[in-house]
Amino acid sequence: MIKTEKLTTKYVNQEEEKTVLFDIDLEIKKGEFVAVLGHNGSGKSTLAKHFNAIMLPSSGKVWVDGMDTSDEKHLYDIRQKTGMVFQNPDNQMVATVVEDDVAFAPENLGVPREEIRKRVDFALKAVGMYEYRHRSPQYLSGGQKQRVAIAGIIAMEPEYIVLDEPTAMLDPVGREEVMNTILRLNKEQHLTVILITHYMNEAVKANRVIVLDKGKILMDDTPANIFPQVSRLKSIGLDVPQSTELLYELNKSGVDISVDSLDADSCTKTIFDVVRKAGVTV
Amino acid sequence: MIEVKNVSYVYSAGTPFEVKALDDVSFTIGEGEFIGLIGHTGSGKSTLVNIISGIVKPTSGQVLIDNIDITNQKSVTRALKGKIGLVFQYPEYQLFEETVYKDIAFGPKNIGVPDSEIDDRVKEALKTVGLSEDILNKSPFELSGGQKRRVAIAGILSMKPKILILDEPTAGLDPGGRDEILGRIKELHSDYSITVILVSHSMEDVAKICEKVIVMSQGKILKYSYLDEVFKDSEELRENGLSVPEITTIMQKLKSLGLDVRDDIFRIEDAKEEILKILKGGEDQ
Numbered sequence: 001m002i003k004t005e006k007l008t009t010k011y012v013n014q015e016e017e018k019t020v021l022f023d024i025d026l027e028i029k030k031g032e033f034v035a036v037l038g039h040n041g042s043g044k045s046t047l048a049k050h051f052n053a054i055m056l057p058s059s060g061k062v063w064v065d066g067m068d069t070s071d072e073k074h075l076y077d078i079r080q081k082t083g084m085v086f087q088n089p090d091n092q093m094v095a096t097v098v099e100d101d102v103a104f105a106p107e108n109l110g111v112p113r114e115e116i117r118k119r120v121d122f123a124l125k126a127v128g129m130y131e132y133r134h135r136s137p138q139y140l141s142g143g144q145k146q147r148v149a150i151a152g153i154i155a156m157e158p159e160y161i162v163l164d165e166p167t168a169m170l171d172p173v174g175r176e177e178v179m180n181t182i183l184r185l186n187k188e189q190h191l192t193v194i195l196i197t198h199y200m201n202e203a204v205k206a207n208r209v210i211v212l213d214k215g216k217i218l219m220d221d222t223p224a225n226i227f228p229q230v231s232r233l234k235s236i237g238l239d240v241p242q243s244t245e246l247l248y249e250l251n252k253s254g255v256d257i258s259v260d261s262l263d264a265d266s267c268t269k270t271i272f273d274v275v276r277k278a279g280v281t282v
Numbered sequence: 283m284i285e286v287k288n289v290s291y292v293y294s295a296g297t298p299f300e301v302k303a304l305d306d307v308s309f310t311i312g313e314g315e316f317i318g319l320i321g322h323t324g325s326g327k328s329t330l331v332n333i334i335s336g337i338v339k340p341t342s343g344q345v346l347i348d349n350i351d352i353t354n355q356k357s358v359t360r361a362l363k364g365k366i367g368l369v370f371q372y373p374e375y376q377l378f379e380e381t382v383y384k385d386i387a388f389g390p391k392n393i394g395v396p397d398s399e400i401d402d403r404v405k406e407a408l409k410t411v412g413l414s415e416d417i418l419n420k421s422p423f424e425l426s427g428g429q430k431r432r433v434a435i436a437g438i439l440s441m442k443p444k445i446l447i448l449d450e451p452t453a454g455l456d457p458g459g460r461d462e463i464l465g466r467i468k469e470l471h472s473d474y475s476i477t478v479i480l481v482s483h484s485m486e487d488v489a490k491i492c493e494k495v496i497v498m499s500q501g502k503i504l505k506y507s508y509l510d511e512v513f514k515d516s517e518e519l520r521e522n523g524l525s526v527p528e529i530t531t532i533m534q535k536l537k538s539l540g541l542d543v544r545d546d547i548f549r550i551e552d553a554k555e556e557i558l559k560i561l562k563g564g565e566d567q
Contacts, residue, residue, distance in 0.1 A: 039456035087454060169450075171483045173520075246532065280541070280560055
């Protein structure tokens with residue numbers, strides 16, 4: 001479990017002190033898939049960086065599986081427990097061959113050679129990139145590179161994976177590849193996923209959505225309870241999936257229709273049922 | 283007007299790594315048009331915009347900007363003189379001056395705009411991107427991500443380009459910041475009737491503001507048409523690494539269930555009207 005208690009973070013530069021996170025109390029249990037939403041500057045990335053001790057609290061505490069992140073002796077264990085994937089795939093490649101790249105972290109952790117081979121093969125299969133293991137990363141697409149970056153984390157055998165806008169630079173198919181990989185790792189490997197994203201249709205796939213606003217937790221609930229609150233989300237610079245928005249607009253125009261669909265399939269069904277009920281012949 | 287005639291571009295020619303990034307591409311963009319340029323990673327979008335802006339010379343073929351052949355000029359920069367503004371991906375990484383003011387003034391100074399005019403240009407560009415003058419004396423590095431990006435775009439607008447090319451201007455921005463930038467670009471287009479080419483991976487963004495779309499795949503132009511024409515064929519787009527807006531998918535699914543709805547809708551407002559119309563039809567029966 002990742003737990004924060006009264007987590008507060010301040011950035012200080014010469015002229016001013018800026019508080020980015022205020023008194024955050026949060027528990028993320030093993031196996032959860034949590035999406036973190038919020039506008040730019042709401043504190044999302046700062047929060048995520050506390051989960052593997054890249055950042056330390058100005059006050060308050062963060063524990064990763066009971067280990068206090070501000071206690072230096074836990075640093076290596078925490079870094080091994082929580083892996084991070086960032087936005088730009090090109091900045092995360094360190095080797096000239098895919099499998100060497102994936103082996104980098106376990107090599108650094110001092111994992112024995114035989115074991116590294118096993119882990120690298122397992123990780124590459126888990127993200128569907130095993131066939132590309134002898135290729136050079138520079139000839140991969142963005143989505144493929146991101147999956148290699150995720151494999152590099154899997155090879156560390158972490159409990160938690162934090163992804164900070166992993167699809168922001170990808171094309172639609174690359175985005176889907178990465179999302180499917182994350183979902184599969186969560187379901188099949190029971191990896192705990194914390195996904196920071198600006199894409200609402202990605203957030204709807206999580207079991208839990210946390211909305212940050214001005215450094216505080218504004219909402220913390222299931223996607224089905226969060227996204228129908230269309231006007232509230234829009235008022236803090238966020239958005240809802242187009243499916244939800246369409247139903248919301250129909251509802252506003254006086255159609256008796258529920259606004260709880262989060263994707264195209266369920267939205268289509270909801271509309272179809274209402275249209276049939278209205279007596280339209282198909 | 284932009285005329286691209288039989289343009290090809292080959293990377294690493296004559297080596298085993300030879301890649302044909304553009305393969306005999308031809309098209310025309312009229313003055314004042316608003317074009318979306320979409321395509322999977324590696325489809326040739328960036329190479330194409332680099333060639334149109336005169337940064338890269340094509341291996342073969344010709345590009346004419348307002349009848350000036352930019353592929354045949356000794357100095358392309360001089361011939362164009364700020365006529366084309368290209369906003370790269372993540373332009374905020376290119377800010378470099380000590381103050382926001384100096385950064386925005388850099389472009390017009392470089393193309394020889396007289397000093398007396400520069401002050402007005404800086405302020406106008408800043409206003410266009412929706413920032414207030416009190417940030418002019420700040421260091422660009424003190425600003426938030428969204429502000430930095432807007433300053434970077436202002437640095438291009440201050441050159442008063444006739445053609446504005448933006449490579450994924452909303453990548454990494456939150457929905458509010460995204461709508462803000464897209465809205466400003468739309469205003470620029472309608473107020474100054476400049477030609478805009480928007481390179482994007484977001485079908486929703488393209489659906490929101492563009493008039494026509496160029497779809498690229500493997501170095502060729504797959505389609506060049508109005509939005510409804512392009513989004514109608516969702517299968518073909520998917521095969522080429524792209525997608526259609528979620529709203530289009532919903533309408534296409536409704537149609538396949540047997541409802542008499544249009545399947546070429548790509549804006550929420552239009553989808554709402556279409557469904558309201560169908561519901562009304564039910565009441566009348």
